[in-house]
Amino acid sequence: MNSSAKKFEIIRMFFAIVIALLVSFLLIFCVSDQPVEAIVALVTGPLRSKRNLANVVESMIPLIFTGTAVCIMFSANQINLATEGAFHLGGLVAAVCALQLGLPAGLSPAVALLCAAAAGALFTAVPAVLKIKTGSSEMVSSLMMNYISLWFCTYILMHFINDSAVGSASYKLPGESELMTLFRGTRIHVGIFIALAVAVFGYIFLYKTKIGYELRLAGENEKFAKYSGINIVKVIVISQMVGGIIGGLGGGVELLSPIYNRFSWTDLLGYGWDAIIICTLAKKNPLKTPLAALFLAYLRVGASIMSRSTDVTLEIVQVTQGIIILLAVAEQFLSRTKHKMIAREAKAALKEEEAA
Numbered sequence: 001m002n003s004s005a006k007k008f009e010i011i012r013m014f015f016a017i018v019i020a021l022l023v024s025f026l027l028i029f030c031v032s033d034q035p036v037e038a039i040v041a042l043v044t045g046p047l048r049s050k051r052n053l054a055n056v057v058e059s060m061i062p063l064i065f066t067g068t069a070v071c072i073m074f075s076a077n078q079i080n081l082a083t084e085g086a087f088h089l090g091g092l093v094a095a096v097c098a099l100q101l102g103l104p105a106g107l108s109p110a111v112a113l114l115c116a117a118a119a120g121a122l123f124t125a126v127p128a129v130l131k132i133k134t135g136s137s138e139m140v141s142s143l144m145m146n147y148i149s150l151w152f153c154t155y156i157l158m159h160f161i162n163d164s165a166v167g168s169a170s171y172k173l174p175g176e177s178e179l180m181t182l183f184r185g186t187r188i189h190v191g192i193f194i195a196l197a198v199a200v201f202g203y204i205f206l207y208k209t210k211i212g213y214e215l216r217l218a219g220e221n222e223k224f225a226k227y228s229g230i231n232i233v234k235v236i237v238i239s240q241m242v243g244g245i246i247g248g249l250g251g252g253v254e255l256l257s258p259i260y261n262r263f264s265w266t267d268l269l270g271y272g273w274d275a276i277i278i279c280t281l282a283k284k285n286p287l288k289t290p291l292a293a294l295f296l297a298y299l300r301v302g303a304s305i306m307s308r309s310t311d312v313t314l315e316i317v318q319v320t321q322g323i324i325i326l327l328a329v330a331e332q333f334l335s336r337t338k339h340k341m342i343a344r345e346a347k348a349a350l351k352e353e354e355a356a
Contacts (some may be wrong), residue, residue, distance in 0.1 A: 009283055016327035017295075024320045028312055038310040045305030046298050052305065054186035056297045058259065062087070063293035064195035065250025066271045067278025068202040068286045069243040073124075075206055075284045076239035077219035082124045082142035083247040084272020085149030088265060089123050090116035090251025092153040095170055095263035098177035098256065099161055105176040112177060113194075113252040120248015121241045123149065128240040132233055138240070150268055157263060169264035179256050191253040195290070198246055202286025205242065215239050247272070280325050296321075 028042075029035040046052045066083050073080045097112035127142040161170040179189040206212040211234075218225040218235045226232050250271070255263060274296065281292035303317040 012327075013281065013283070016324050019327060020320045020323035023323055024316050027316060027319060032310065032312050034310050038306050038312040041306040041309050042299075042302040042312075042316075044302075045309075046301045048305075050185065052301060054183070054188050055301045055304075056294070057188050057192060058186075058257075059297035059301060060290070060293040061189075061191050061195050061257070062250050062254045062269075062271045063274055063278055063296060064199055064289050065246055065253065066275035067282060067289040067293055068199050069246040069250070070272075070275040070279040071282060071284045071286045071289060072202055072206060072215070072246070073239050073243040074279055075219050076215040076235055077222065078128070078236060078239050078243075079139040080124055080127055080142045080240050080243060081139060081272065082127055082145045082149075082240075083243060083275050084268055084270070085142075085146035086120035086123045086244045086247030087251035087254070087271050088146075088153055088268060089149045090120045090248030091255035091265055092156060092251075092263060093119040093248070094177075094252035094255045095173060096156070096161060098173045099171055102174070103176065108174070108177040109179055109256050112256060113249055116252025116255075117245045117249040120244040120246070120251065122244070124240045124244025124247065125237065128237045132236060138236075146268060146272065154266055157266070161263065163262070166262070168266050169262040171262070173256070173261050173263075177256055178258060178261075179253065181258050187258040189257045191257055194253055195250070198249070199286050199289050202246070202289070206286060211238060277321055277325060 025035075025039055028038050032038050046056050066087055069083045069086070073083075094112040094116040097115050098108055101108065101111060103111055123145065124142070126145060127136075127138040130136045130141045131138045157170060158168065163169060163171045179191050182188045182190065182192070204212075206216060214225065214230045215235055215238070217228070218230055218232060222232060225235070254260070254271075255265075277296060278289055278292045281295065282288035299320065300317055303314050306312050306316075307314045
């Protein structure tokens with residue numbers, strides 16, 4: 001991507017976010033009896049206390065994992081939506097390992113996370129195999145796989161690890177399996193470093209390796225990639241399994257965090273769907289997923305504070321998210337600006353050539 005295209009994408013995303021926020025603010029003025037207080041709470045609420053700011057960091061951790069996973073799969077044009085199920089399954093596998101293996105501190109979370117990652121890879125490999133063998137759409141099969149993950153995990157929870165004394169939840173996880181908390185008075189844990197490392201890995205994998213180049217080339221033009229000698233079957237399998245590894249790992253990290261002490265996920269948590277928003281904001285670049293996750297987490301924490309302190313409900317965030325996605329994927333949004341930027345760059349390059 002040339003410099004003009006990069007600048008244009010930054011400008012377009014900036015205006016998409018600004019327009020979405022302005023529309024949301026307008027809606028708040030229309031429906032609220034205290035609009036100024038609501039907007040102030042939305043914008044500044046997460047900064048008002050250490051606890052609120054910690055909530056932002058805690059919320060962004062799972063978003064980085066699933067966002068990076070989707071960036072890798074979507075870069076190869078594999079619209080695999082099974083990150084949601086991989087995340088859920090990763091949480092269950094981590095819980096089972098923590099409960100059944102009885103390993104010491106340090107080793108227990110490491111083994112549990114490795115098993116969660118492996119489970120995620122196997123899970124997202126199913127749509128890949130179905131596409132290769134039967135030609136079925138990975139989008140449809142992966143969407144259905146999420147519900148298989150949900151009900152399979154619920155079955156295991158209720159019949160094998162359920163603590164009947166507390167209802168629909170597992171036995172309490174041993175303290176040895178919990179990820180270490182970084183700051184007293186918060187639930188920010190070492191998972192933030194794992195998440196950031198995953199984002200860096202995703203970037204290196206996609207942009208600094210041969211297989212990553214093949215994935216991106218196949219995603220841009222599968223026929224050209226095929227005629228260039230790239231093994232499309234390998235691209236399909238690797239992209240979806242790497243995404244599954246990251247999704248499963250994210251589920252394990254979330255479950256072993258100080259936020260939870262039992263596995264009690266009887267519904268899909270939605271991080272796989274949120275990943276599509278993160279991927280859109282990051283323009284499929286894993287290195288940008290932490291910033292995108294930070295923005296979305298900040299917005300949601302601010303909305304939560306707003307809903308508790310004013311008469312505006314959380315749904316306003318859904319409006320903001322929807323507008324951002326619509327504008328981000330709209331090819332004609334600011335298209336004239338793009339053409340002008342490219343034309344200016346071409347003229348500047350031509351003048352430099354003439355001067356030389």
